[in-house]
Amino acid sequence: MATILAVDDSNSMRQMVSFTLKQAGHDVVEAADGVQALAVAKGKSINLVLSDVNMPNMNGIELVKELRALPDFKFTPILMLTTESGANLKQEGKAAGATGWLVKPFNPEQLLSTINRVLG
Amino acid sequence: MSTAEALDVQIGSEANSQGDQYLTFLLAGEEYGVDILRVVEIKGWQTATQIPNTPEYVQGVINIRGTIVPIIDLRKRFGMPDLEYSQTTVVIVLYVNTQERTRTMGIVVDGVSDVCNVADEDLKSAPDFGGSISVEYVKGLSTVNENMVILLDIDHLLNSHELAQIAASDS
Amino acid sequence: MSIDISQFHEVFFEESFEGLEIMENSLLGLSESDDALDVINNIFRAAHSIKGGSATFGFMEISKFTHVMETLLDEMRNNERPVTVDAVELLLEATDVLSGMLTQVQDDEELDSERIKNVQGQLETMLGVAPEADVVETVANEDGAESGWTIKFIPLPHLLSTGNDPVRMFRELAALGDMTVSVNIEALPQLAELEPEECFISWSLELNGDIEEQQVAEVFDWVDGDCELVIQKRINEIDDSEDKNPEMSGDNAEKPAEAEQLKDVAKQDRREKPERRSKKPKAAEASSIRVGIDKIDILINMVGELVITQSMLSQMGESADENSFDAERIEKLQDGLSQLERNTRELQEAVMQIRMLPISFAFNRFPRVVHDYCRKSGKKIELVISGEQTELDKTVMEKINDPLVHLVRNSMDHGVETPEVRLASGKPETGTVMLDAYHKGGSIVIEIKDDGAGINKDRILSKGIEKGLVSESDVLTDEQVFDLLFLPGFSTAKEVTDVSGRGVGMDVVRRNIKSLGGNIEVTSTEGKGSTFTIRLPLTLAILDGQLIRVGNEMYIIPLTAIVESIQINEDRINGIASGSELYKLRNEYIPVVRMHESFGVEAEFHELTKGLLVVVEGDEGKVGIFVDRLLGQQQVVIKSLETNFKGVPGVSGATILGDGTVALIVDIAGLVSLAQSKALKNPYDIAEQSDAVA
Numbered sequence: 007m008a009t010i011l012a013v014d015d016s017n018s019m020r021q022m023v024s025f026t027l028k029q030a031g032h033d034v035v036e037a038a039d040g041v042q043a044l045a046v047a048k049g050k051s052i053n054l055v056l057s058d059v060n061m062p063n064m065n066g067i068e069l070v071k072e073l074r075a076l077p078d079f080k081f082t083p084i085l086m087l088t089t090e091s092g093a094n095l096k097q098e099g100k101a102a103g104a105t106g107w108l109v110k111p112f113n114p115e116q117l118l119s120t121i122n123r124v125l126g
Numbered sequence: 127m128s129t130a131e132a133l134d135v136q137i138g139s140e141a142n143s144q145g146d147q148y149l150t151f152l153l154a155g156e157e158y159g160v161d162i163l164r165v166v167e168i169k170g171w172q173t174a175t176q177i178p179n180t181p182e183y184v185q186g187v188i189n190i191r192g193t194i195v196p197i198i199d200l201r202k203r204f205g206m207p208d209l210e211y212s213q214t215t216v217v218i219v220l221y222v223n224t225q226e227r228t229r230t231m232g233i234v235v236d237g238v239s240d241v242c243n244v245a246d247e248d249l250k251s252a253p254d255f256g257g258s259i260s261v262e263y264v265k266g267l268s269t270v271n272e273n274m275v276i277l278l279d280i281d282h283l284l285n286s287h288e289l290a291q292i293a294a295s296d297s
Numbered sequence: 298m299s300i301d302i303s304q305f306h307e308v309f310f311e312e313s314f315e316g317l318e319i320m321e322n323s324l325l326g327l328s329e330s331d332d333a334l335d336v337i338n339n340i341f342r343a344a345h346s347i348k349g350g351s352a353t354f355g356f357m358e359i360s361k362f363t364h365v366m367e368t369l370l371d372e373m374r375n376n377e378r379p380v381t382v383d384a385v386e387l388l389l390e391a392t393d394v395l396s397g398m399l400t401q402v403q404d405d406e407e408l409d410s411e412r413i414k415n416v417q418g419q420l421e422t423m424l425g426v427a428p429e430a431d432v433v434e435t436v437a438n439e440d441g442a443e444s445g446w447t448i449k450f451i452p453l454p455h456l457l458s459t460g461n462d463p464v465r466m467f468r469e470l471a472a473l474g475d476m477t478v479s480v481n482i483e484a485l486p487q488l489a490e491l492e493p494e495e496c497f498i499s500w501s502l503e504l505n506g507d508i509e510e511q512q513v514a515e516v517f518d519w520v521d522g523d524c525e526l527v528i529q530k531r532i533n534e535i536d537d538s539e540d541k542n543p544e545m546s547g548d549n550a551e552k553p554a555e556a557e558q559l560k561d562v563a564k565q566d567r568r569e570k571p572e573r574r575s576k577k578p579k580a581a582e583a584s585s586i587r588v589g590i591d592k593i594d595i596l597i598n599m600v601g602e603l604v605i606t607q608s609m610l611s612q613m614g615e616s617a618d619e620n621s622f623d624a625e626r627i628e629k630l631q632d633g634l635s636q637l638e639r640n641t642r643e644l645q646e647a648v649m650q651i652r653m654l655p656i657s658f659a660f661n662r663f664p665r666v667v668h669d670y671c672r673k674s675g676k677k678i679e680l681v682i683s684g685e686q687t688e689l690d691k692t693v694m695e696k697i698n699d700p701l702v703h704l705v706r707n708s709m710d711h712g713v714e715t716p717e718v719r720l721a722s723g724k725p726e727t728g729t730v731m732l733d734a735y736h737k738g739g740s741i742v743i744e745i746k747d748d749g750a751g752i753n754k755d756r757i758l759s760k761g762i763e764k765g766l767v768s769e770s771d772v773l774t775d776e777q778v779f780d781l782l783f784l785p786g787f788s789t790a791k792e793v794t795d796v797s798g799r800g801v802g803m804d805v806v807r808r809n810i811k812s813l814g815g816n817i818e819v820t821s822t823e824g825k826g827s828t829f830t831i832r833l834p835l836t837l838a839i840l841d842g843q844l845i846r847v848g849n850e851m852y853i854i855p856l857t858a859i860v861e862s863i864q865i866n867e868d869r870i871n872g873i874a875s876g877s878e879l880y881k882l883r884n885e886y887i888p889v890v891r892m893h894e895s896f897g898v899e900a901e902f903h904e905l906t907k908g909l910l911v912v913v914e915g916d917e918g919k920v921g922i923f924v925d926r927l928l929g930q931q932q933v934v935i936k937s938l939e940t941n942f943k944g945v946p947g948v949s950g951a952t953i954l955g956d957g958t959v960a961l962i963v964d965i966a967g968l969v970s971l972a973q974s975k976a977l978k979n980p981y982d983i984a985e986q987s988d989a990v991a
Contacts, residue, residue: 016346018309019353022302029300060345074458080494083460089349105460106519111352111360114300123469124460175959176850177938177945178896179971187942189953196942229941 008053008125009033013043013069014087015061023056026114027121040064044072047079054124055084056108059095067095067102074103083124087112148268150239150275151218154206157239157270159277166219166230168238171211185234188217195219197232198284209236222284231284244268244277252276302354309350310403314396316343318661321392324385325664333380340388341370347395359398362413365420366391372424386672387423389665391416445474445505445531446513452524454495461520463500469516474506503531586691588651595647603640609633649836652692656734656743657685659694663705663732670709677716677727678709684734689741690836693813697743697833700806700817704745704829705730707802712749712827722824724748736835740815743831752821754778760787779819783807811966813837814857840935840962842952844928845911847892848899852924853933853952853962860912860919862927865905880910880921887912887919890972892963895947901925915969922968935962947971 010027014020015038024034035050037043039061047055055073059066066086073079083105088095096107108120148159167190174186174197183202187194197217201209209215214237222229249266263283268275320343323336344367351359366388372378394409394416401408448470452463470476484497491497504513510528517526610633613626660682667680689697713719713728720726731746754775761767761781781787783803810817815833834857842853843862869881870889878889889910893900902908902925910921933952938945938961949964 015342016309016350017312018305018350021308022305022353025305026300026302060342062339062342080458081460083462089345100459100519100522103459110349111354113353114302124465173958175951175961176898177942177961178898178947180945187938187951187959189957189959192936192953194936194938194941194951194953194959231941 007031007033008121009035009051010121011035011037011043011047011050011052011055011057013037013040013056013061013066014058015039016058019058019087022114023117026117030118030121032121040066040069040072043069047073047076052079052082054121055079055082056087057084058087059089059099067098070099070102070104085120085124147241147243148275148277149218149241150270151216151235152237152239153200153204153235154209157273157275158235159242159244159268159275160218160220160280162241164220164222164280166221169217169219169232170213171215171217171234188232190219190230190232193230195230195232197234199234201234201236203283220280220284223281224285229284233284240270242270242275244270244275249277306354306403309354310399313347313350313399316347317392317396317399319343321389321665322661324389324392325668327380327385334374334376337370337374337380341367341374344370356402358408358413359395359402362391362395362398362417365417365424366395369420369424384423387416387419391420445503446508446510447527447529447531448502448504448513449499449527449529450502450517450524451499451526452496452520454492454497456496456520456523457494459520459523461523463496463498466516466520467500467502470502470504470513473508473512474504476505477503505531586652586654592647592651596644596651599640599644599647603637603644606633606636606640610637645839649690649838650688652690652836652838653688654691654694655686655688656694656741657682659698659701660685660732660734662698662702666702666705667709667730670706674709675715676709676713678713679727679729681729681731682733683731687734687736687741689734689833690838692837693833693835696809696813697831700809700831701732701743701745703802703806704831705732708745708747708749708827708829712747712751714750718750737832740832740834743833745829745831746826747828748826751823751825752779752782752819752827753823754821757781776818776820779821782819783817814840814855838935840933840952841930842933842962843911843930844954844960845924846901846926846928847896847924848901850896850898851928851954851958851960852892853960854911854913854922854965855962856930858913858915858965860914862909862911865908865910865923867906870905878905882912882919882921885919887921888969888972889921889923890968891923892968893923895968895971895975913965915965917969920965920969922963922965933960933962 007030010032012020012023012027012034013036014023020036020038024036027034035046035052037046040057041063043055043057044064057066057069061069064072070084070086073082073084084103086095086099086104086107087110088099088107089110099107105124108117112120147162149162149165150157150159152158169190172188174188176186177184177196183199185197185199187196189195201207211234215234216236216238217232217234218238219230219232222231248268250268252261252264252267263279265277265279268277320340323340323343327333327336344363348360348363348367351357351363369378369384369388373380373384378384394413397409398413400406450463450466456463467476467478479501481499481501482497484499485491486497510530513528517524520526610630613630613633663680663682667678670676671678708730713730714722714724716726719728729746729748731744733744733746735742757778758767758773758781761778761784762769764784764787766781766784766787767773783806787803807817810831810833813833814837815831817829817831819827819829821827840853841856843856843859845852845854863882865880871879871881871886873879879886880889889905891900892898893903900908905923908923908925909927910923911927912919912921933954935950936952938948938951945961947964947967947970948961949967950962951959952962954960
């Protein structure tokens with residue numbers, strides 16, 4: 007169905023997200039930080055980006071900015087994975103150009119329903 | 127090994143929903159049975175490496191595809207008279223369950239008979255045989271082709287706590 | 298479809314423990330680091346990760362606790378709070394608690410609630426918050442049935458570049474009830490001025506149905522600030538004021554249409570409690586290992602070569618018919634076989650490499666150990682670690698951990714002096730403990746060095762005499778004096794300190810190391826310091842063995858234990874009244890162990906002079922093992938007897954020989970014990986037997 011880029015430095019989160027999305031029939035491309043994400047996204051047709059905020063090397067906010075600067079990613083839905091306490095991060099994310107967010111912690115069902123909101 | 131080859135074992139295909147399949151074998155003229163699902167394989171007899179200071183019925187260990195498997199002589203275990211090993215002597219390799227894990231062990235028997243089905247209703251409780259075959263080891267009795275078959279509880283029988291007694295402490 | 302995410306729990310635990318290690322090491326290194334803010338950030342991120350992951354997987358206690366730690370760290374990284382020694386110490390303790398919590402949850406054990414509450418309380422006090430303020434959840438108090446909403450949605454031009462698509466939002470709304478949409482294109486500019494990536498269209502929507510305002514508002518969650526949004530309740534066509542429930546009329550306030558939405562605050566029990574996993578027996582040791590891809594690639598190459606060799610040999614075998622085994626073919630066969638031997642050996646080495654991990658995994662816990670000890674004792678000690686990249690077998694490393702801890706503690710406690718004493722002796726106030734590791738020969742060498750007080754030889758000697766381990770007249774080399782330290786029941790500590798423990802220490806350390814096939818020595822210079830040297834084999838799974846025969850049975854004696862093998866000279870055999878035999882080997886008398894008796898097997902020879910004596914190094918000195926014949930030496934793969942059977946005294950394992958038969962590997966210490974207990978039981982039988990002619 008869709009090709010989704012999942013970016014999170016936590017192995018367990020990434021694996022959980024990847025598994026859930028694949029189960030639902032999507033293709034998943036993974037990255038552990040912003041730098042990897044940019045490298046991995048090149049040349050691929052990505053329909054949706056899921057990104058954690060707190061990551062080493064390049065955090066989620068910077069990644070959104072970098073992605074939006076790429077022609078292929080101008081209108082791609084990008085969802086930030088934020089924690090409740092990071093209210094101002096949502097604004098920062100939006101300012102950087104993010105589409106929306108998904109609040110951690112979330113379970114697989116919530117992940118999928120949010121994905122479906124975007125992918126339709 | 128000819129017995130093993132000749133034996134056509136169909137595991138599970140005829141299992142009733144209310145019973146078990148057993149592999150029956152001969153020991154000093156009597157028929158015994160073990161749960162077929164516990165049988166790993168049937169081998170011909172081969173020389174085992176002795177283990178020091180173990181009871182006589184612990185024949186030793188053999189190598190089965192890289193695993194060290196202990197072999198128990200059931201005749202000796204039950205205090206029956208010895209029988210010289212021959213072409214028909216067979217080792218039945220079994221999965222034995224203990225609290226911690228599953229072990230693989232082999233028992234030496236006179237020969238293998240057949241696979242039979244025993245429905246739960248047909249399983250009769252065993253009277254106390256008095257002597258070497260403790261009731262703990264026996265699941266029950268059953269009749270197959272007019273012969274009595276003593277169905278063994280493998281896990282109790284091959285409980286290794288008893289197996290490694292040092293000979294010196296045997297009475 | 299319900300997805301079971303418990304399959305990711307192990308990964309979560311693994312990465313959390315790694316994160317904890319980073320936290321601990323970073324906290325320990327804080328005072329010295331220039332880049333304190335950077336370090337704090339790392340610590341924060343690690344805590345944040347654990348908090349997020351634990352909440353995701355349902356470990357709410359861990360999440361709550363970590364949250365408090367994270368808040369403290371957040372204040373520090375935002376420069377809202379100074380990095381004080383007290384804060385660092387408290388955070389260190391918190392990492393301990395967190396580590397405990399993770400272990401307890403992982404092993405399905407009860408949490409240490411008291412300690413958790415205690416430390417969490419301290420953290421909260423430091424933060425200045427009331428302990429465990431319960432989150433008061435406000436859920437929007439919604440009205441009952443509504444009949445509909447009118448929505449005006451006017452996107453700002455840039456809305457599309459946020460990746461939000463009005464169409465999908467309308468789809469969502471349409472799913473809530475009956476919807477009609479009318480579009481407004483008044484704002485559309487002329488084609489020439491039209492920016493294709495911008496949005497100039499607005500919409501007006503009518504939504505009918507039993508829908509709460511919050512549901513409508515939620516759809517536009519993400520585009521707050523990117524649009525103008527007006528949500529108005531549709532006026533009911535029929536005014537049913539009489540039917541309205543009198544109780545509700547007071548609460549039924551008209552909600553002003555807002556663009557602000559009330560968030561659905563995450564309820565804590567929104568998620569089902571993770572099922573307690575069924576208790577599984579604890580694995581004896583960790584059961585997984587991380588391997589670098591390069592090691593795997595090497596393996597793959599070798600297996601490839603093995604396959605080539607195998608097919609070459611099988612080809613040879615195939616085309617051979619009865620008559621064609623001539624010299625040429627045999628030569629080819631031998632070439633093939635030697636190639637096979639080479640492939641197998643290389644493969645074996647490569648596989649062993651996989652189990653090898655750098656010793657840093659073991660060394661890494663020591664900065665904390667030293668740090669804590671210094672705090673408690675007031676001593677100043679610097680820990681220097683080198684050779685941490687030296688690799689050794691994973692299992693060996695796990696088993697060497699305890700001995701290492703004991704030795705380091707011993708160096709700190711008994712070796713390094715207090716700052717005052719050090720200064721008085723002209724030493725720098727701060728003592729040094731060095732951990733070093735390197736490969737030498739086929740072994741790994743680990744050194745624990747200190748520049749402390751050294752070992753007082755005279756005190757050791759007098760203690761040894763006092764304990765009857767040596768007699769006054771014995772002349773001992775320095776080496777032998779130091780060796781006394783490792784004998785059971787030996788402790789020169791005047792009081793028992795809780796750090797090094799009782800005199801059970803050193804002999805247990807040596808026994809543990811011996812059981813790994815290694816040994817330990819100590820050298821020392823009084824006043825200058827001591828060095829403990831541990832030597833270990835690189836792997837546990839393989840043994841260099843001496844094949845011996847007793848009667849019909851073959852056994853393997855570990856080569857490392859063998860001092861020499863000799864033919865027995867009758868003159869040197871001495872019997873003692875108790876029935877044991879002693880053999881005079883140069884200057885010493887060593888006990889003779891008749892293997893056939895200890896093992897209860899038939900031997901070919903009963904007369905000592907007909908067989909051979911294999912002199913081995915036992916726990917308490919040399920022992921001569923009497924066997925029938927010596928066969929070859931070979932490397933054997935150690936297989937466990939306990940997997941399917943049980944531990945047998947005198948036997949440490951088994952192996953499979955080239956012909957497929959099983960040979961038992963002798964455990965020297967066990968064999969000696971067996972011999973001793975048999976001698977005690979039958980003092981005279983042995984003497985009689987040795988007189989009998991075979």
